[in-house]
Amino acid sequence: MTRQIIANSGLAVLLILIVADYIGNPPNPYQQPAIVALGSGATSSGGFCGALPDR
Amino acid sequence: MDSHAVQLESKSHYLNRSALIASALVLVLAVAILAGVRYGLMLAIGLGFGLVLEGLRFGFAGPWRAMILRRDPSGILAQLLAIALVSVVAIPLIELRGGELLGAQAPVGWAMIGGAFVFGMAMQVVLGCGSGTLVNAGSGNPVGLLALPFFAIGSFAGAWHLIEWTSLGALPVINFTGWSGLAITLTALAGVAICFLRQAAPENRTIPKRYLIAAILIALLAILNLVVAGQPWGVVYGLGLWVAKGASAAGMDLSGSLFWAAPATLERVQSSSLTDYTTLTNTGIMAGAFLVASWRTGGLSQMLPQLPLRAWLSIVIAGFLLGYSSRLAFGCNVGAFFSGISTGSLHGWAWFIAAFVGSIQGVRLRPLLGLEARA
Numbered sequence: 001m002t003r004q005i006i007a008n009s010g011l012a013v014l015l016i017l018i019v020a021d022y023i024g025n026p027p028n029p030y031q032q033p034a035i036v037a038l039g040s041g042a043t044s045s046g047g048f049c050g051a052l053p054d055r
Numbered sequence: 056m057d058s059h060a061v062q063l064e065s066k067s068h069y070l071n072r073s074a075l076i077a078s079a080l081v082l083v084l085a086v087a088i089l090a091g092v093r094y095g096l097m098l099a100i101g102l103g104f105g106l107v108l109e110g111l112r113f114g115f116a117g118p119w120r121a122m123i124l125r126r127d128p129s130g131i132l133a134q135l136l137a138i139a140l141v142s143v144v145a146i147p148l149i150e151l152r153g154g155e156l157l158g159a160q161a162p163v164g165w166a167m168i169g170g171a172f173v174f175g176m177a178m179q180v181v182l183g184c185g186s187g188t189l190v191n192a193g194s195g196n197p198v199g200l201l202a203l204p205f206f207a208i209g210s211f212a213g214a215w216h217l218i219e220w221t222s223l224g225a226l227p228v229i230n231f232t233g234w235s236g237l238a239i240t241l242t243a244l245a246g247v248a249i250c251f252l253r254q255a256a257p258e259n260r261t262i263p264k265r266y267l268i269a270a271i272l273i274a275l276l277a278i279l280n281l282v283v284a285g286q287p288w289g290v291v292y293g294l295g296l297w298v299a300k301g302a303s304a305a306g307m308d309l310s311g312s313l314f315w316a317a318p319a320t321l322e323r324v325q326s327s328s329l330t331d332y333t334t335l336t337n338t339g340i341m342a343g344a345f346l347v348a349s350w351r352t353g354g355l356s357q358m359l360p361q362l363p364l365r366a367w368l369s370i371v372i373a374g375f376l377l378g379y380s381s382r383l384a385f386g387c388n389v390g391a392f393f394s395g396i397s398t399g400s401l402h403g404w405a406w407f408i409a410a411f412v413g414s415i416q417g418v419r420l421r422p423l424l425g426l427e428a429r430a
Contacts, residue, residue: 003195003348004355010192010200011345014338018328021300022089027327032091037285043154044285045319046332049292049381049390050161050400052221053317 068352075346082342090329096283097332101339102346103276104288108190109344113269115184115388119175119414127259128251133266134393139244140274141397145281146237149398158398159287161385163405164225170213170383171391173376175410178388179417180373180424185290185387188377189337193344195355201367202374203294209378210295211302211315218313220383231399240399247407277397284332287394290340291381293333299324366425384409 034040079102087095107113118130149156161167178184181202183191188206191199231239252260262270280288299315303324309315315324328334348354381387384406386395392410395403421427 001359002355003197003357003359005195006197006200006359007193007195007345007348007355010195010203010341014341017297018338021328024304025325025327027090027094027329029089029091033093035092035096036283037093037155038148038152038282040155040285042285044157046284046286047292047296047320047323048157048159048286048333049289049386050159050395050402051292052161052217053314053320 072350075349079342079346086329086335090327093283094329094335097280097335098339100276100279100283101336102343103279103339104186104273104336105190105193105340105343105345106347107269107272107276107343108186108340109194109347111265111269111272113266113273114187114190115392116178116182116187116414119411120179120182120418122251122254123415123418125259126254126256128255129259129262129266131251132248132262133270135244135248136262136267137270137274137277138393138397139241140271141277141281141393142237142240142244142399144278145287145397146232146240146399147234148281150233150236155285156281157286158230158400159289159386159390159394159403160228160230160398160400161391161395161402162221162225162228163402164221165223166220166383167225167385167402168405168409170220170380170385171406171409172413173380174384174387175413176417176420177373177376177380177413178410179414180420180426181370181377182421182426185377185381185389186340187388188374189290189340190344193341194348195345195357197359198370201370202377205371205374206378207294207298209375209380210291210382211298211378212375213379213382214295214299214314215312217382226401229401231401236399240396243404244396277393280332280336281398286332287390287398288336289333289386289390289394290337291333291378291387291390293331293335293337294378295382296323296331296334297328300328363425369424369426 033042037044083095083099086098115134118134121127122131149158181198183199183202188199188202192203277288303309314320323331385391385402391403391406395406
């Protein structure tokens with residue numbers, strides 16, 4: 001067995017998860033934020049590993 | 056092999072590589088159309104990280120191991136250079152545009168330091184850090200692919216208990232801000248680099264060109280990450296979020312966790328993963344590493360390693376510990392060490408010291424766990 005099967009499996013599982021999530025929770029492109037956060041005037045609100053949940 | 060066969064093989068390589076590039080572009084375009092342009096950009100930035108990390112073989116766990124075992128600091132010096140380059144842009148920019156842009160700010164505390172120590176140890180056991188595990192999984196390394204789901208489960212569980220662990224005791228968040236903060240950060244980075252150089256074996260006191268290029272490219276991508284997303288490069292949050300989504304979809308009640316039940320967090324669990332920045336960059340890193348490994352002649356044709364059962368079990372446990380400990384430590388080598396220091400957070404420095412001490416123990420553990428020949 002070579003690395004090919006491991007790499008293919010990893011990527012396939014990742015794509016399946018993303019597609020499944022897309023079907024369950026489709027994003028709304030009409031509510032998308034400004035292209036770039038810098039200069040947008042909007043407060044940053046993404047999840048980050050350094051943040052406690054009150055952010 | 057005759058010339059016709061060589062021509063055919065060359066044509067096949069060309070077609071395969073064109074298909075790889077086209078697939079990556081289609082993926083970015085699809086996310087931009089389906090979710091939004093910013094999200095497509097974040098996937099492209101993640102792809103960039105994956106291409107650089109795998110293409111130039113730049114990482115975190117390997118260079119720390121090289122310093123511990125061979126007194127070779129070249130990789131760590133490149134990491135410090137990349138962090139310094141990001142800090143020159145990030146610290147003043149966050150000062151100017153606070154709110155729009157946030158740093159990787161977190162408190163130094165007992166659980167944070169303990170978490171960083173355990174992370175350092177576990178990352179040497181699997182020879183993969185936050186970004187490294189994604190790169191390894193994407194490039195066909197079975198150790199990385201096995202560790203990854205347990206890393207994600209650990210991240211979910213660590214976040215579940217994060218508030219309780221943090222209540223063990225922590226300082227207020229301390230940040231080095233503005234020009235004085237930048238001066239402190241650059242001076243400290245230079246000081247650490249000098250310390251490593253003094254410890255280095257004489258033949259290892261230079262940074263190879265490959266590492267220099269990688270450091271500059273990683274720094275540029277990290278700055279883009281901050282400017283586009285409004286937050287620094289991170290890995291661990293996205294992994295835990297995947298599991299939280301799965302658990303929620305399977306009917307698990309997240310209300311028992313102060314972390315996952317918080318309104319902002321719950322909203323992210325219920326939103327599309329295509330709108331989560333760390334999910335997008337993590338996906339990009341795996342896909343970018345896959346692209347490079349597929350591009351390289353013979354990159355994916357290597358045989359898999361033959362390891363004893365206790366080695367595979369160690370990888371599962373270490374994978375879980377990577378995720379759990381990095382949540383207590385407010386990030387991994389990327390979110391805490393790289394992004395913490397480069398955006399002026401004191402916790403990045405505490406993470407670095409604790410994780411390096413943990414790495415020394417992890418290097419000693421590997422032969423005992425059957426992951427390499429005993430010395």
